[in-house]
Amino acid sequence: LGKDGITINSVPPGRIRSEQIDNRILPNEEARRAWAEREVPVGYIGEARDLAVLVTFLCSPLARYITGQVIHVDGGTRRFSH
Numbered sequence: 001l002g003k004d005g006i007t008i009n010s011v012p013p014g015r016i017r018s019e020q021i022d023n024r025i026l027p028n029e030e031a032r033r034a035w036a037e038r039e040v041p042v043g044y045i046g047e048a049r050d051l052a053v054l055v056t057f058l059c060s061p062l063a064r065y066i067t068g069q070v071i072h073v074d075g076g077t078r079r080f081s082h
Contacts, residue, residue: 002067005064007058007063007064007066007067007068008067008068009058009066009067009068009069009070009071010069010070010071011051011054011055011058011070011071011072011073012070012072012073012074013046013051013073013074014040014046014072014073014074014075014077014078015039015040015045015046015074015075015077016045016046016047016048016050016051016073017032017045017046017047017048018048021045026045032045036075039077040074040075040076040077041075041076041077041079042075042076043075044075045075046073046074046075050073051073054071054073058071
C-alpha cells in the first residue's frame with residue numbers, strides 16, 4: 001500500500017477523559033488528580049484533543065514517511081507501568 005501513498009499506523013489511547021471516566025471510574029476532580037499524579041508521568045489525564053492532534057498530523061502530507069507504527073498517546077503510562 002505504501003507505493004500507493006497509503007500509510008497504516010495505530011494510535012492506542014491511554015486513559016482519556018470522557019463522560020464514562022468522569023462518571024464511573026474517577027467521579028470527582030480530587031480522584032482524577034490523585035490518580036493522575038500516581039499513575040501518569042505527565043501528571044494529568046489526557047483529553048480527546050491529545051489524540052486528535054496526532055491523528056490529524058498522521059493524516060497530513062507531512063507524515064508521508066511514517067507507516068507501520070504504533071504510537072501510544074498515554075502520557076507515559078505504558079512505559080511507566082512496565
